[in-house]
Amino acid sequence: MSRAVLSIGSNMGDRLAHLRSVVDGFGDRVVAVSPVYSTPPWGGVEQDDYLNAVVVVDDPELAGIDWLRTGQRLEQAADRVREVRWGARTLDVDVVWCAERVHGELVAVRSADPELTLPHPQAHRRAFVLIPWLDVAPDATLEVDGSAQAITDLLDELPAAERAGVQRTELSLAPAAEGSASCS
Template sequence: MSRAVLSIGSNLGDRLGHLRSVVDGFGDRVRAVSAVYSTAPWGGVAQDDFLNAVVLVDDPAFGCADWLGRGRELERAAGRIRDVRWGARTLDVDVVWCAELCDGKPVACRSADPNLTLPHPRASSRAFVLVPWLDVAPDAVLEVDGTPHPVADLLERLDPAERAGVRRTEFALTGAAS
């Protein structure tokens, strides 16, 4: 069994619809969904703002690579084209953190595979990941350079402008449409 934290984002087309497609696409594997946030694009490519959220998932039959595989399927279904690094996209699904159960306890997975680096190498510096993650897991811990850190502490260390750029919206990914 594995559990994963998925960071999802969209800034092209029906942004909210694309995010909802992830919640629908993971179905009964979804354990929690954060609020939806509006954030400026990251990476220096001129484009529209993103809608971002975090989804917590688990499944006894999934391993860490399965989360990435399903995320990529959902990206393709949303018409994702990978032609500009950090460019505009209909849907982005990143596996930020993953754990597998060992003796009944979750043990964080590590991977240096270029297709799935775990934990996500830039998650600790991205408020658009950390803020919604704390919505669904206030006690979350992320390993950075081999050392575990509370996600709340990582967020606090970021530049105040970075944190302020993550603005909660009135949108919801579950329940009645907002």
């Protein structure tokens, strides 16, 4: 079994439609979807604000690399162009965290593979990832420097201005009856 936390974002074109394409693209594998947030761009490149969300997916047949490849296919379908690092994009799908079920327990996957580093090496520094993640998994933890840390603690360590820039919208990607899921 594999469960993954995906951070999704868009700041070009029909941003909400691009985010919805991820939920639709993963279909029955989606177990939780956060609210949609408006966030300033991250990384210092001048561009429009993003819509961001977190999607939790689960499938007994898929591994971390499969989540990455599916996300990349969805990015390609949205005409994603990779010209400028941290530049504007129609769709960005990042695998932030992945776990496999071992003896009935979810165990976080670690990977130093350059194609898919797990956990995502910048996730703990990004309020636009941590805040929506808390919506779907309030007790989630993330390994940082070899130690599992509560997402709430990681968020508290970020600058107040970065946290304040992540604004919840009235937009939704999930059916009203959607529940939350435990991620760690």
